[in-house]
Amino acid sequence: MYVQIRAETTRRFLLEAAATLFDEKGYAGTSISDISAHSGRTSGAIYFHYASKEKLALAIVEEHFATWPHLISRYRQPGLPALERLVGLSFEVARAFRDDIVVRAGARLWAERKAIDAQLPAPFLGWIEAVTQLLEEAARNGELAADVPPAATAHGIVCSFFGLHTVSDALEGRRHIEERLRDLWTLLLRGLQAEPDPAALLARVR
Template identity: 70%
Template sequence: MQVRAETTRRFLLETAAQLFDERGYAGTSISDISTLSGRTSGAIYFHFANKEKLALAVVEEHFATWPELIGQAKAAEVPALDRLVLLSFIVAEAFRENVVVRAGARLWMERKAIDTELPPPFVGWIETVTELMEEARTQGTLAAGIDPGSAALSVVYAFFGLHTVSDALERRRHIESRLHNLWLLLLPALQAEPGPAALLERVGLVRDRL
């Protein structure tokens, strides 16, 4: 019984995520979710007290995807800067392919319209990128004079800004190409011995093995 309930809850969450991603929070109703899912409104309310709680669940699931992706990148046996770039491509793929990730991002951007407190964004990303920058400095691959914390903040700003623009202009269809170009711009400033094309090629090979 518990397994069935969890399966139903997940199905409803993913259905809601599809509509939140396409229409936004204000443009999605419980009735819309009921129609798309084929479940009654009562069934939805059994699992989620209201639309706000459903939106919160989608955002929480969005954040819950990150630890596994971060672990996947950190486990790669390559230098820290390579792992940082690898992580960015892993996340880009998640944004493109995972509707819950996309919906969670959109809902957080629309948070002022949602009458519930949502988890704070980006904090974990800033910490993770800072750790990788500090490791790169220890390895001697980070350019002299680069402060890991400040650089991490700038990279996070650039990365998620790229996602926002790519989503608005092209629904992230070319996100990996845009990300590749962003790293060609950023890496010469970050690397102790600039070689952005070679690093991106190495990361591509690692991605092919994942």
């Protein structure tokens, strides 16, 4: 039991050390010896926990993807209006992309997926599904403008959000991601809300 907990802690420690390097230097730019030097553990110790660099990268991408269902389920709880929960969720995800090293590294490794010899999880579909459900709920509650089709709109929202991250990462290291996200929602909510008032909704969220 104690050994198992210790092994879990070591695995997590190595995962975060590797994530720091993958985030900074990418998959091709990071070797197991770099991770060994950065973490202070031997290469043998790393291979004991993760059989290969591919497996380590895969574990980080899986951990990245595992972040979302838990977060989404919190925002599925009724209470606040569905559109407010959707916007609030997007800000929480944006902060995770900016601040959480495993999320950041997972995103970079996923973008470099064609260079990694491992089957990575399919992205975006879970998000499109979650956003569709929130928009359907918003439609049932009269928050959504009448002629907004939830599934096609959810696809557009997920694309916009993902593009925002890529552009913000490339141009400004994600420093202004929250202001940019606010501007994006100002644009999107004008077309989404039954009674458009993006500023009022955004003032209630975050």
